[in-house]
Amino acid sequence: MxxxxxxxxxxxxxxxxxxxxxxxxxxxxxxxxxxxxxxxELIDLLCQRLKIKDKPKVILTTLDNAFGAFSPSENTIYIDxxxxxxxxxxxxxxxxx
Numbered sequence: 001m002x003x004x005x006x007x008x009x010x011x012x013x014x015x016x017x018x019x020x021x022x023x024x025x026x027x028x029x030x031x032x033x034x035x036x037x038x039x040x041e042l043i044d045l046l047c048q049r050l051k052i053k054d055k056p057k058v059i060l061t062t063l064d065n066a067f068g069a070f071s072p073s074e075n076t077i078y079i080d081x082x083x084x085x086x087x088x089x090x091x092x093x094x095x096x097x
Contacts, residue, residue, distance in 0.1 A: 035084055036060070043077075060084060 021038050047055045056075045063080040
């Protein structure tokens with residue numbers, strides 16, 4: 001089964017609950033710590049659903065010309081601090097209705 005086919009089997013209600021937290025109105029009211037917590041929750045959901053055992057770390061940093069990056073050798077997701085604060089991470093979980 002392809003990854004895409006596996007993703008289509010997701011519980012849409014569960015995905016909507018997580019995805020709703022990333023809506024602009026909700027996102028803008030959160031502190032940086034709470035936003036990172038939500039990103040962690042999304043990563044937990046994705047790792048569980050995709051059976052990824054080695055969950056990546058998330059590090060806030062300053063990136064030039066990038067919203068974020070992933071380092072496979074470090075198993076780390078780097079998120080640009082300005083992108084996080086401006087609500088640039090709002091399309092992380094999309095579920096069709």
